[in-house]
Amino acid sequence: MKSFIWATMWVLLVTPASQLQGQQKKNTSTCVIEGTVTNQKGTPLAYANIFLEGRMEGAMSNTQGHFSFKTCATGTFTLICSYIGYRTFKERISLKPGKIIHVDITLRQQQIETSPVIVTASSFTTADREGVTLTTLEVVTTPGAAADVFWAIKTYPGVQQVEEGAGLFVRGGDVSETITILDGAIVAHPYKYESPTGGFFGTFSPFLLKGTFFSSGGFSAQYGNALSGALIMESQDIPPKKQVTIGIGLAAESAKIDLPIIENKLGLSFSGNRSNTKMMFELNRSKVDFSQYPFAYDLNLNIMYRHSRDGYFKFFLFRETDKVGVEIADPIYDAHYHGHSTNQLYNLKFSNLINRVLIQGNLAFSQFDRNMNLSAMYLEHKDRLYQFRLSAEYELKPGFTLRSGLVGFKNQTLFTGEVPKDELDLNPDAETNRVETDYRSDRV
Incomplete structure (x- = not known):
């Protein structure tokens, strides 16, 4: 009877310990890197890019400047933090399984010098009238335009290339600041495969349009709420x-x-x-x-x-x-x-x-x-x-x-x-x- 009681107590004591050991082994297979990103005044910097040099592992800081990510790497690596307008931060860290590394990153501002930029308002038309600069056939044959009206418009001065999409970013403004109008009606979603930078293609084929008018400034109040640009399209007639x-x-x-x-x-x-x-x-x-x-x-x-x-x-x-x-x-x-x-x-x-x-x-x-x-x-x-x-x-x-x-x-x-x-x-x-x-x- 005593042997049975001792055996039962031994099983109860050993089983949780083995489970805990397995759990700890599972949790110690990776290394956690966490910390904060601030400027010299202590203000949190959101969306800073933090990563390990030479590896596809990293994270972005949130709105409070915090970041955290896990890695299976071991050994000594360089932790890099980059942010536009600030000097790149680098620090050597030693990675071990189960280790939690806390790094408080302070970024210093850096001046970015660019060439002078002169911005002038301009208008372009593709309709069959005086001042024609682009026809439907030219939209199709414009190199790199992929037979898309928005891609063709992006070849005009004043329109910036942002990522590999068709979004119209005019003179530094957001894609939402360029209004798109078809036959007098505002097109709220003028892109296919929408993204924060617009979309990859425009919604309307150039063969559906009779003419297009694009202005990067100086347009009248009839294009209300257009802060950066206006793209006005007319569909085909009879x-x-x-x-x-x-x-x-x-x-x-x-x-x-x-x-x-x-x-x-x-x-x-x-x-x-x-x-x-x-x-x-x-x-x-x-x-x-x-x-x-x-x-x-x-x-x-x-x-x-x-x-x-x-x-x-x-x-x-x-x-x-x-x-x-x-x-x-x-x-x-x-x-x-x-x-x-x-x-x-x-x-x-x-x-x-x-x-x-x-x-x-x-x-x-x-x-x-x-x-x-x-x-x-x-x-x-x-x-x-x-x-x-x-x-x-x-x-x-x-x-x-x-x-x-x-x-x-x-x-x-x-x-x-x-x-x-x-x-x-x-x-x-x-x-x-x-x-x-x-x-x-x-x-x-």
Whole structure:
């Protein structure tokens, strides 16, 4: 009996100890590097880049200047911290499994000298009128433009190249400061595969457009809320003849039908584009691991009715869908990004000339839906925009035009989902917070 009691006590004592030993062994397989990043005044620096030299391991500081990351490396390495406007910080550290290293980094400011930059306002047009600088064919044949209007506009002076996207950054302003207008209606989401720097391509094909006007400054109040630039596009009018156009490429297919129903009075155009990059990436051996190759398609219907010599109605319908999935390599765990968005625009425009007064107006509705999933983060983004515009123009004398108008907007933006409590934690099992934001605004 005593032997049984001693054996039972021995099992109870040994089992937790072995579990603890296994847990400690699991936790000591990596080294943790943490700390803070501040300037000489002690102010935290957010989004500083901290990493180990020669390795793909590191982190960014959060809004409080804190950072933390794990590494499986052992030995002596150089810890580097870089931040624009400050001198690069370097320090040798010794890494051992199970060790926690705390480093408080203080960065010193450094002057950045650049060549003088002269900024001048300018306007460019692609319509068939005086001052033409770019036609639809030139958009297609512009080197590096990839047959995209936004990429072609980026070749103009005053537009900066930021990353490998189509976003229009004008004179240092953010991409959101450049307004995009189609047939008088504001396009809230003018890019495919949207990102904080705009997107990779523009939404509208150059073959859907009659002309484009771009201004990097000096535009009138009719382009309200445009802080840096304005891109104004006009869709095609009544097609002059029946025509079917088909295009097939390695990663895309397109088709367009032009149909004049009543000569110079009623006509329509219908087009569709589809891009699937799977074959292109497989042939070119991309280093990026896609769980969903970039895929997109769009449909467009454009109807125009001319009720008089100086008056017409035009209806423009557009729907676009894109999706992408990317595997993100991480030294600790695997992460996956999946994105899916749908963009729709319905716009009715009318125009009429009455006794030298040009009256134009719009009724438009746009809808944008996007789902984003990255490890523990999941967000749904919905935008609804209702808008109307009414304007009148009267030419007092050559070179002097009086304009007046009224615009109205009703906007609803909704964000729902889950986000990690630690903004830098991409662990699929990370703790999350529920997000529910419903923003509504009206403006006249």
